Amino acid sequence: MERFDAIVVGAGNGGLTAAAGLAQKGLKVLLLERHNIPGGCATSFCRGRFEFEVALHQLSGMGSPEKPGPLRMALESLGVLDHVEPIEMTDLYSVLMPDGFRLALKAEKEATVLLLQERFPAERDAVEKFFDLCYRFANELISAFYFKDPDTSRDKYPVLYEYAFKPACEVLEGFFKDRLLKAVLSVYWGYIGLPPTRMSFAYLALLFFTYMEFKPYHFKGGSQALSNALIHRFLSNGGTVRFNCGVEKILVQEGRVRGVLTEHGDRYEADHVVSNVSQILTYVELMEPEHVPGGVFREMRGRSLSPSAFTLFIGLDCEPGAVGITETTNFLLDNLDFSDRVLNQMQALDIEDQLLVLSCYDVADPEFSPSGACQLNLVTLKYGEAWLRVPPTRYFETKYRVAESMMRRVEDIFPGVRAHVEELDVATPMTHMRYLGHPFGAIYGWEMYPKDTMFFQPGRLSPIEGLYFASGWSGDCGFQPTLEAGMSAANAIYQKISGE
Amino acid sequence: MEKRVYEDFDGYDEMVKEIEVSRKYGVNHSAATHEADQYIRLLHPARLKLEVADIRDISPTTKLFRLVSRDRYLPPFQPGQYIALHVEAEGIRTARPYSICSSPNQTAFYEIAVRRVPGGLVSNHLLDRVERGTQLEASGPAGNFYFNPLFHDPTMVLVAGGSGVTPFRSMVLETLESALDRTIHLFYGSKTAEELLFHDEFLDLSDKYERFHYIPVLEEPPAGSTGAEGFIKGTTVLDAVGDVEGRTFYLCGPRAMYDFCIPELEALGVRRRKIRTEVYGAPLKVWETPGWPASVKPGDTFRVSLEGGGAFETRAAEPLLSAMERAGILVPSLCRSGECSMCRIRVVDGRVFQPPGVPVRKSDRRFGYVHSCVTYALEDLRIAF
Ligand SMILES: Cc1cc2nc3c(=O)[nH]c(=O)nc-3n(C[C@H](O)[C@H](O)[C@H](O)COP(=O)(O)OP(=O)(O)OC[C@H]3O[C@@H](n4cnc5c(N)ncnc54)[C@H](O)[C@@H]3O)c2cc1C
Ligand SMILES: Cc1cc2nc3c(=O)[nH]c(=O)nc-3n(C[C@H](O)[C@H](O)[C@H](O)COP(=O)(O)OP(=O)(O)OC[C@H]3O[C@@H](n4cnc5c(N)ncnc54)[C@H](O)[C@@H]3O)c2cc1C
Ligand code: FES
Numbered sequence: 001m002e003r004f005d006a007i008v009v010g011a012g013n014g015g016l017t018a019a020a021g022l023a024q025k026g027l028k029v030l031l032l033e034r035h036n037i038p039g040g041c042a043t044s045f046c047r048g049r050f051e052f053e054v055a056l057h058q059l060s061g062m063g064s065p066e067k068p069g070p071l072r073m074a075l076e077s078l079g080v081l082d083h084v085e086p087i088e089m090t091d092l093y094s095v096l097m098p099d100g101f102r103l104a105l106k107a108e109k110e111a112t113v114l115l116l117q118e119r120f121p122a123e124r125d126a127v128e129k130f131f132d133l134c135y136r137f138a139n140e141l142i143s144a145f146y147f148k149d150p151d152t153s154r155d156k157y158p159v160l161y162e163y164a165f166k167p168a169c170e171v172l173e174g175f176f177k178d179r180l181l182k183a184v185l186s187v188y189w190g191y192i193g194l195p196p197t198r199m200s201f202a203y204l205a206l207l208f209f210t211y212m213e214f215k216p217y218h219f220k221g222g223s224q225a226l227s228n229a230l231i232h233r234f235l236s237n238g239g240t241v242r243f244n245c246g247v248e249k250i251l252v253q254e255g256r257v258r259g260v261l262t263e264h265g266d267r268y269e270a271d272h273v274v275s276n277v278s279q280i281l282t283y284v285e286l287m288e289p290e291h292v293p294g295g296v297f298r299e300m301r302g303r304s305l306s307p308s309a310f311t312l313f314i315g316l317d318c319e320p321g322a323v324g325i326t327e328t329t330n331f332l333l334d335n336l337d338f339s340d341r342v343l344n345q346m347q348a349l350d351i352e353d354q355l356l357v358l359s360c361y362d363v364a365d366p367e368f369s370p371s372g373a374c375q376l377n378l379v380t381l382k383y384g385e386a387w388l389r390v391p392p393t394r395y396f397e398t399k400y401r402v403a404e405s406m407m408r409r410v411e412d413i414f415p416g417v418r419a420h421v422e423e424l425d426v427a428t429p430m431t432h433m434r435y436l437g438h439p440f441g442a443i444y445g446w447e448m449y450p451k452d453t454m455f456f457q458p459g460r461l462s463p464i465e466g467l468y469f470a471s472g473w474s475g476d477c478g479f480q481p482t483l484e485a486g487m488s489a490a491n492a493i494y495q496k497i498s499g500e
Numbered sequence: 501m502e503k504r505v506y507e508d509f510d511g512y513d514e515m516v517k518e519i520e521v522s523r524k525y526g527v528n529h530s531a532a533t534h535e536a537d538q539y540i541r542l543l544h545p546a547r548l549k550l551e552v553a554d555i556r557d558i559s560p561t562t563k564l565f566r567l568v569s570r571d572r573y574l575p576p577f578q579p580g581q582y583i584a585l586h587v588e589a590e591g592i593r594t595a596r597p598y599s600i601c602s603s604p605n606q607t608a609f610y611e612i613a614v615r616r617v618p619g620g621l622v623s624n625h626l627l628d629r630v631e632r633g634t635q636l637e638a639s640g641p642a643g644n645f646y647f648n649p650l651f652h653d654p655t656m657v658l659v660a661g662g663s664g665v666t667p668f669r670s671m672v673l674e675t676l677e678s679a680l681d682r683t684i685h686l687f688y689g690s691k692t693a694e695e696l697l698f699h700d701e702f703l704d705l706s707d708k709y710e711r712f713h714y715i716p717v718l719e720e721p722p723a724g725s726t727g728a729e730g731f732i733k734g735t736t737v738l739d740a741v742g743d744v745e746g747r748t749f750y751l752c753g754p755r756a757m758y759d760f761c762i763p764e765l766e767a768l769g770v771r772r773r774k775i776r777t778e779v780y781g782a783p784l785k786v787w788e789t790p791g792w793p794a795s796v797k798p799g800d801t802f803r804v805s806l807e808g809g810g811a812f813e814t815r816a817a818e819p820l821l822s823a824m825e826r827a828g829i830l831v832p833s834l835c836r837s838g839e840c841s842m843c844r845i846r847v848v849d850g851r852v853f854q855p856p857g858v859p860v861r862k863s864d865r866r867f868g869y870v871h872s873c874v875t876y877a878l879e880d881l882r883i884a885f
Contacts (some may be wrong), residue, residue, distance in 0.1 A: 036832060036841070036842060036844050037841070037844060044861055045841070045861075046839075046841070046859035046860070046861060047644060047859075048859075049859075051859075051861055051862060117532075136501060145505075152505045154508065154509050161508065161509050161510060162509075162510050163510075164506060164509040164510070164511075165509060165510065165511035165512065165514070165515055166510075166511070170533070175558075210561070220862075221861070221862040221863040221866070222862075222863075222865075224861055224862075224863050225862070225863035225866075227863075228863040228864065228866070228867050228869075229867075231867075232867050240808075243844075243885065244832055247849070278746065280532070280533055281533060284529075284530040284533055285533060297528070298523055299523070300520070300526075300529055301523050301526035301527065301528065302520075302522040302523035302526050303522070303526070303529075304522075305529065305532060316587075317771075317772075317773050384536060387539070388535060388536065388539050392539070392542040392543055392575065392576055393576045393607070395543055395576060396576065396578055400648075400649050401652060403650055404649070404650060406652055418650075418651060419648070421651040421773070422653050422772075422773035424648060424650050425644075426650075430536070430539065430540060430543065433536050433537075433540055434540050434543075434544060439529060439532035439533045439536055440532050440536050441536070449518075450511075450515060451515045451518040451519050451522070455504075455506045456515065456519065498792045
C-alpha cells in the first residue's frame with residue numbers, strides 16, 4: 001500500500017490549492033478526482049467552436065500587479081501567476097429592465113457614487129454614506145480579523161459591532177427610499193444565494209468593497225485555465241494526481257484518519273486527508289457511521305442547503321455589440337420585489353420574473369470566443385428539490401420549457417439574440433449535482449443566513465484527527481474563499497507535520 | 501473558554517438562539533444526498549447492463565440489435581444520441597459508439613444497427629460473435645446531435661450517408677409517433693439500393709404522413725431507376741425543400757459526405773450555424789490530413805512510456821487510445837471522435853498529431869493535454885493520465 005504525507009479528495013478550487021500548497025512545501029501528496037479533469041465548478045466544456053465557462057462570473061480579490069489583492073498574493077506564492085493571464089473587468093455590473101432601464105456601475109467607488117447620485121438626485125447623501133459604510137465595515141473587519149487585532153472594542157470598530165449580523169435589506173431600507181435604487185444595490189444577492197431580506201449586510205459590503213478595490217477579474221481561457229495551472233504547479237512540485245478516481249471511503253481508526261479507499265479498490269495511506277467535498281458527503285458517504293462523532297450531525301442539522309443553478313450556455317455568431325450587450329456582467333431584473341417571495345421563486349421549477357445574471361466574457365476579452373462570435377453565461381438560482389419531482393422521461397422537455405422562459409426574458413432586453421444562436425446548452429440543478437456531487441446540486445454550500453456567516457462556520461477542522469475540510473462547505477463560497485481555504489488547510493497540515 | 505470578539509456584536513444572542521432552534525428543528529441532510537443521487541442514476545446510469553433480445557439482418561452488411569436492460573431500466577434519451585458499447589474483442593477491451601435508432605418512446609428496448617467495417621475490430625465482433633442472449637455493457641446515452649427546440653427550426657432537413665441514417669430513424673419515429681409539430685425531409689445517400697437501411701419503413705411512413713418526406717439518393721442506381729442519383733447535391737435538396745430559410749440541417753455520415761455537402765448547402769445560402777453535424781469517429785487515413793508531417797509514414801512504430809511505469813508500442817496511424825487499449829491500459833472513452841474529452845491524457849514529452857478542429861480546451865492545449873482517441877504519435881512519447 002502506497003503511503004503519502006497527505007491525500008486530497010477532490011480537485012475543485014479548495015482541493016487544488018491544498019494539493020499545490022502541500023506539494024510546494026515538499027510533502028508527498030496524492031490528489032484524487034472523480035472526473036477526468038480538474039476544477040470542479042472551475043471548469044469549461046466545448047460545444048462546436050465554443051469553449052463555455054461553467055461557473056466564474058467575476059473573480060474577487062485579485063487586484064492588479066501594482067495593487068495586489070489577497071488572492072493575487074496567494075496565487076503568486078503558489079507560483080501560479082506565471083501560468084495564467086488574469087483579465088481585469090472595468091465594469092462592476094449593469095442592471096437592465098424590460099422597460100428600458102439601463103444602469104452600468106463602474107468598478108470604482110467614486111465613479112459609481114457619482115453615477116448613482118446623478119441618476120437618483122433625491123438620494124445624493126445617502127448614496128455617498130452607504131458606500132462609506134460598506135468601506136468602513138470592510139476595513140474594520142479586515143483589521144479586526146484578517147490582521148488579528150489583539151485589542152478590539154466597540155469604540156475602535158463601531159461599524160463592525162453594529163452591522164455584523166444585520167440583514168442587507170434592513171440597512172438598505174435605512175438609507176434609501178427609492179425602490180429602484182434599493183433594487184440596483186442589492187442584485188449581488190445572486191452571488192450569495194439569499195434574498196436581501198435574509199442575506200447578511202456583511203457580504204454585500206464585502207462584495208462592493210472587494211470588487212471596487214481589487215476589481216472583478218477573469219482569466220484568459222476561463223476558470224479552467226486556473227485549474228490547469230494549479231495542477232501544473234502541483235505536478236511540477238512532485239505531486240501525484242489521479243483522475244477518474246473517486247474516493248469511496250476515508251479510512252478512520254480510533255478517531256484518526258488512516259488513508260483512503262478508491263472506487264477502483266486501491267488503498268492509499270496517509271495521516272492527513274483534505275476533503276474538498278461537502279461535509280454531508282464526507283461524513284455520510286465516505287465514512288463508516290461508527291467513526292463519525294454524533295456532534296457533526298447535530299451541527300449540520302442547523303444548516304440548510306444553498307440553491308443550485310439553472311444555467312444557459314449560449315454561443316452567438318456575432319459580437320456582443322450586435323445584440324446590444326455592452327457590459328460583461330448584467331443583472332436582468334423584471335421587477336423591484338426583493339421580499340421573501342424570492343425564496344418561493346427559487347423553489348419553483350419554472351422561471352418567471354426572478355433575477356437573472358448574464359455574463360458576456362467577450363466584452364472584457366474579445367479573444368474569449370472565436371473571432372466574430374461571443375458567448376453568454378446566463379444563470380439563475382434554483383433549489384434542486386423541485387427537479388426530483390420531474391419524471392425522468394419528462395426531464396428533457398421540462399428542461400427546454402424552463403430554458404425557453406429564460407430565453408424570452410433575455411429577448412425582452414436584448415431583442416434579436418435568438419437569431420444569432422449557434423450553440424446552446426442547458427444545465428439544471430441535476431446537472432450541477434451530477435458533475436459536482438453536491439446534495440441537490442447546491443452550488444453555494446451551506447446557506448448563509450446571518451447565523452451561518454463567517455463567524456459561525458464549520459471551518460476546516462473536524463473532530464476526526466487528521467481530517468481537514470477545504471471547500472465551499474467549510475467556509476464562504478466562491479472562488480476566492482475556496483482557493484484561500486485550500487491554502488490554509490495546506491498550512492495547517494504543514495505546521496502539524498513539521499511540528500511533529 | 502475565552503470570549504470571542506464577535507460575542508459582543510449587536511444581535512449575537514439572537515444568532516445563538518437561532519442556531520439552537522435550527523439545530524433542534526433542522527433536517528437530516530443525509531437523505532438529500534441519496535434522493536438526488538437516485539434521480540441522477542435514472543438519468544445518467546454509470547453503466548447500462550444490457551442483453552441482446554433479438555438480432556435481424558437489415559442489409560447484406562448490417563444487423564439490427566435489440567437490446568434490453570438486465571436491471572429492467574433504460575434511461576431516457578434524446579433522439580440522435582448514442583451509447584458506447586463496451587466489449588472485449590480479440591482479447592482487447594474497448595468501446596465504440598452506436599447511435600440509438602429506436603424511438604425514445606420505446607422504453608422496453610434500444611435498437612442499434614451495426615454495419616460491418618472491413619477489418620474492423622468491434623463491428624465484426626458484434627456481427628459474428630454476438631447472439632441472442634449475449635450480455636453487453638454500455639455507457640448511458642450521450643452526444644449532442646439532437647433537436648434543440650430553443651434554436652432549431654421545426655422544419656428539419658436530415659442528410660444521411662450509409663449507416664449514418666441510424667440517429668435519424670429515431671428522430672423520425674419520435675416526430676411521427678408523438679405527433680410533434682415538425683416537418684422532416686430525409687435525404688439518404690447510399691451506394692446501392694440494397695444497402696439502404698430501413699428503406700421500406702421510411703417509404704411506408706412517408707406514404708402515411710404528409711409531414712415526412714423521404715428522398716433516397718443512390719450512387720449506383722439500378723438500371724431504369726427514376727430516383728435521385730450520385731451524391732446528395734444542393735439542387736436535389738433545394739428542389740425538395742423549396743426554401744432554405746427557416747430550416748435546420750442535420751448531417752450524419754462519413755467525412756467525405758460532409759466535405760461534399762456542407763459547401764453545397766452553403767452555396768444555397770444556408771448559414772453555417774443552421775448546419776448541425778454528428779461526429780464521425782477518427783479520420784480514416786490520418787496521414788492524409790493537412791498538417792501531417794511528410795517524414796512520418798503511417799506504418800512507423802514508436803514507443804510510448806507511461807509516467808509511473810510501463811510502456812507500449814504504437815503505429816503512427818493508430819490513435820493513442822486504441823494503442824493503449826491494445827496494451828491493456830484502460831482509459832475511459834465515449835465518442836471516440838475527439839468531441840467529448842473523456843479520453844483526455846497528457847503528453848509529457850514527444851511530438852503528436854491531433855487533426856485541426858478537434859475541440860480541446862484552450863488551457864488543455866497549453867499544458868499538453870490531448871484527446872487520445874484522435875491523437876497520433878509522431879515519435880517516441882512519454883504520457884500521463
Ligand atoms: C453556476 C455557478 C456559478 C458560480 N459563479 C461564481 C462567481 O461568479 N464567483 C465566484 O467567486 N464563485 C462562483 N461560484 C461558486 C464557486 O464556483 C464555488 O464556490 C467553488 O468553485 C467551489 O469550490 P470547492 O473547492 O468547494 O470545490 P467544488 O468545485 O465543489 O469541487 C469539488 C470536487 O470534488 C470532486 N469530488 C466529489 N466527490 C468526490 C469523491 N468521492 N472522490 C473524489 N473527488 C470527488 C468533484 O468531482 C469536484 O471536482 C459559482 C458556482 C456555480 C456552479
Ligand atoms: C457518434 C457515433 C455514432 C455511430 N453510430 C453508428 C451506428 O449507428 N452504426 C454503425 O454501424 N456504426 C456507428 N458508428 C461507427 C462505430 O462506432 C464504429 O466506428 C464502427 O462500427 C467501426 O468500428 P470497428 O471496431 O469495427 O472498426 P475499427 O477497428 O475501429 O476500425 C478498423 C478500420 O476501419 C476504419 N473505419 C472505422 N470506422 C469506419 C467506418 N464507419 N467506415 C469505414 N471505415 C471505418 C478505421 O479507420 C480503421 O482503419 C458510430 C460512430 C460514432 C462516432
Ligand atoms: S472519447 Fe470523446 S474525445 Fe476521445
